[in-house]
Amino acid sequence: DSGVTQTPKHLITATGQRVTLRCSPRSGDLSVYWYQQSLDQGLQFLIQYYNGEERAKGNILERFSAQQFPDLHSELNLSSLELGDSALYFCASSASGSPFNEQFFGPGTRLTVL
Amino acid sequence: SQKIEQNSEALNIQEGKTATLTCNYTNYSPAYLQWYRQDPGRGPVFLLLIRENEKEKRKERLKVTFDTTLKQSLFHITASQPADSATYLCALFPLEYGNKLVFGAGTILRVKS
Numbered sequence: 729d730s731g732v733t734q735t736p737k738h739l740i741t742a743t744g745q746r747v748t749l750r751c752s753p754r755s756g757d758l759s760v761y762w763y764q765q766s767l768d769q770g771l772q773f774l775i776q777y778y779n780g781e782e783r784a785k786g787n788i789l790e791r792f793s794a795q796q797f798p799d800l801h802s803e804l805n806l807s808s809l810e811l812g813d814s815a816l817y818f819c820a821s822s823a824s825g826s827p828f829n830e831q832f833f834g835p836g837t838r839l840t841v842l
Numbered sequence: 843s844q845k846i847e848q849n850s851e852a853l854n855i856q857e858g859k860t861a862t863l864t865c866n867y868t869n870y871s872p873a874y875l876q877w878y879r880q881d882p883g884r885g886p887v888f889l890l891l892i893r894e895n896e897k898e899k900r901k902e903r904l905k906v907t908f909d910t911t912l913k914q915s916l917f918h919i920t921a922s923q924p925a926d927s928a929t930y931l932c933a934l935f936p937l938e939y940g941n942k943l944v945f946g947a948g949t950i951l952r953v954k955s
Binding site for chain 2: 730732761770771772773776784786818820827828830831832833834835836838
């Protein structure tokens with residue numbers, strides 16, 4: 729158990745809908761990272777937050793947005809969902825803002841868009 | 843184009859042998875490289891980080907090498923066990939990307955008893 733929690737574990741929804749994925753980092757970790765893992769694209773970095781502020785941005789679509797709250801939990805919002813958004817979404821956390829530090833991954837949320 | 847290549851075919855080895863996994867990259871200039879283990883349906887687990895000025899790093903039965911001239915990292919598991927069966931991911935921190943982590947597709951390792 730990495731200490732990172734993600735909810736929900738599974739999510740099934742329809743095209744055009746909007747969903748919110750939630751992540752709680754390990755106690756004391758200030759950075760939260762979001763990743764998408766699909767069969768054709770592999771594991772891709774989406775975005776990093778550090779202590780409430782956006783720190784780095786990867787291949788995140790404009791339909792997706794994220795935020796980190798004062799209690800350090802983070803949410804990833806996915807809107808206007810398409811079939812291709814079906815994937816595993818992982819959250820990871822690390823102690824500092826540097827991505828070189830060990831990142832601890834959560835169990836993931838499996839999103840299925842029908 | 844930039845890419846990270848890991849053995850696309852699964853690596854099948856006998857228990858007790860040394861498993862060697864390869865990570866090749868092109869058109870990246872990584873300052874750091876990491877290896878992760880991922881079990882089916884679970885999140886990746888960090889194993890080792892190696893810096894560009896380090897040739898080799900060890901942790902228990904694991905050894906990683908990093909050759910920036912060859913643009914290659916090798917990941918070795920000695921005295922492999924069936925419990926080592928998993929997908930192993932190579933990940934780079936390319937300087938061109940502001941040090942965001944870029945992952946390879948992974949290699950499936952199967953250790954048979």
